Amino acid sequence: MLALDIVIERGTRTAGGFRRHVRIADDARVIALAGHSGAGKTSVLHAIAGLIRPREGRIEVDGRCLFDAAAGIDVPAHARHVGYVFQDARLFPHLTVRGNLRYGRRTGGSTAFAFDDVVALLGIGALLRRRTANLSGGEAQRVALGRALLSQPRILLLDEPLSNLDQARREELIPYLQRVRDETSLPIIYVSHSADEVERLTRAVHTLD
Numbered sequence: 001m002l003a004l005d006i007v008i009e010r011g012t013r014t015a016g017g018f019r020r021h022v023r024i025a026d027d028a029r030v031i032a033l034a035g036h037s038g039a040g041k042t043s044v045l046h047a048i049a050g051l052i053r054p055r056e057g058r059i060e061v062d063g064r065c066l067f068d069a070a071a072g073i074d075v076p077a078h079a080r081h082v083g084y085v086f087q088d089a090r091l092f093p094h095l096t097v098r099g100n101l102r103y104g105r106r107t108g109g110s111t112a113f114a115f116d117d118v119v120a121l122l123g124i125g126a127l128l129r130r131r132t133a134n135l136s137g138g139e140a141q142r143v144a145l146g147r148a149l150l151s152q153p154r155i156l157l158l159d160e161p162l163s164n165l166d167q168a169r170r171e172e173l174i175p176y177l178q179r180v181r182d183e184t185s186l187p188i189i190y191v192s193h194s195a196d197e198v199e200r201l202t203r204a205v206h207t208l209d
């Protein structure tokens, strides 16, 4: 569901900036991007989300063209309807779990993901009244996933969601990632530094070098 052929540049070339030509064509609904630190995985996610503009090329997700330099197409970030989950959950500390879930909730239009269904899917009902400061890393990531789903995304981008968790918390979170994979029909692009980490989620693993 991903057809991407882009040249990405970060920084300035005179300062030894980063430049990569990345090509991925894969029909799988869940795709993983692996590769060492600095390989450009996050930059590819940012290009898909519309947070950086590739130097050239084309990005299509689930049959929808998001960017095509030659055709002059560059769908603005907010219109790409991307749900983004970061390494650290980035929850708002002044809001409860419920407040965080409600933040950015898109109402009207398509509501493929209803509040109660998302709460049940991620097993976060008991957390709704809690402040976010003392959630475990795994709980916080489930809330971050829930917040992303409630924005009614058409694509889910997961940027190393396990990397800040210890092994026990990783094991706890993986089944929830599998549920999101199995119980939604969203295209998912999952970034990880290790190909092993993603093998429980997809066989479509692309390694950037």
Ligand SMILES: Nc1ncnc2c1ncn2[C@@H]1O[C@H](COP(=O)(O)OP(=O)(O)OP(=O)(O)O)[C@@H](O)[C@H]1O
Residues within 6 Å of the ligand: 010, 011, 012, 018, 035, 036, 037, 038, 039, 040, 041, 042, 043, 044, 193
């Ligand atoms: N805003 C920026 N300005 C200049 N260079 C940048 C910027 N963002 C990233 N880079 C550089 O671009 C390259 C790719 O970074 P990117 O974060 O995409 O890699 P990554 O594979 O996701 O790495 P990691 O696994 O460490 O997160 C790196 O060399 C990085 O230093």
